[in-house]
Amino acid sequence: MPDYLFPPAEIPTLEIAGDSRRIPVGRIFCVGRNYAAHAAEMGSDVSREAPWFFTKSHSAISTGGEAAYPPGTSDWQHEVELVAVIGKPLWNAKASDVADAICGWAVGLDMTRRDLQAAAKAARLPWDVAKDVEGSAVIGTVTASDSWPGPGQQSITLHVNDTERQSGTLDQMVWSVPEVLEHLSALYHLVPGDIVMTGTPAGVGPVYPGDLLRASVDGLTPLSHLIGPPAP
Incomplete structure (x- = not known):
């Protein structure tokens, strides 16, 4: 065993429905602008030339429950994803x-410091401080692929408290999941435990401490996530 200067970070894991084993998370890849209506509400166009990606790190993982409202923003926004x-x-x-x-497959939330993202876009700078944030990759219970047929016309929705904020169907993706993986695997050696967040439908918006987010995709385990107070 190596003699570490300090203990290595714990690997985040995901629960599997009906299975006592857990999935160790590798890398987190996110697809940008994969629903045309969401791209439009963000002031962007989509094309079929190629999908594009950004990443999040291990520290972004949350498995539901509660996560603190992050520092450095006044515009923390939700994005429900497959x-x-x-x-x-x-x-x-x-x-x-x-x-x-x-x-x-699982339901997820790509949480975003939207004000910092807008500032980065305006200055043509990377989005890391907007996207790769503690608690910004919220992933629900995983359903084994042999228990769900894969994405088709299933609905994907998000409620904040009792109000529906986002609603769409998985067949509205600009790039299907197989197409996404074809492009992504040309850029990276994908390995077991890597996860891909496949984009969000229109209707993104801000949340605040005390808000309860309820995300769902037909046939998958729903996800509940509480926005906690800012960390002291």
């Missing part, structure tokens, strides 16, 4: 060959 969990290595894969590499 999450694909990689279960087999993928490298330079074709869209037609990726289905068996997905070991499970």
Whole structure:
């Protein structure tokens, strides 16, 4: 065993429905502008040239429950997403060959410091401080891929308290999940435990301490997430 200067960070894990085992999380990849209506509400266009991606780190993972309102922002916003969990290595894969590499699916939230993102966009700077934030990758219980048919016309919704904020269907994605994985696997050697957050429908907006977010995708375990007070 190595003699560490300090203990290594604990690897975050995800719960699997009906299974006592857990999934260790590798990297977190997020697809940008994958629903045309959301791209439009953010003042952007979409194209079919290629999807584009950003990443989050381990410290962003939250598995629901409660997470503190983050520092440095007054505009913390929700984005409900379908999450694909990689279960087999993928490298330079074709869209037609990726289905068996997905070991499970979950409901997720890509939380964003929108004011910092807007400032970064205006200055043509990276989005890291807006997207890669503690508690910003909220992932629910994973449903094994053999228990869910994969994305099609299922609805994806988000309620904040008792108000519906986001609603769409998974077939509204600009890039299907197999297409996303084809492009992503041309850029990275994907390995088991990597997760892909596949984009959000229109209706994103701010949340505040005390708000309860309820996210769902037809056929998957719903996700509840409470916005806690700012950390002291």
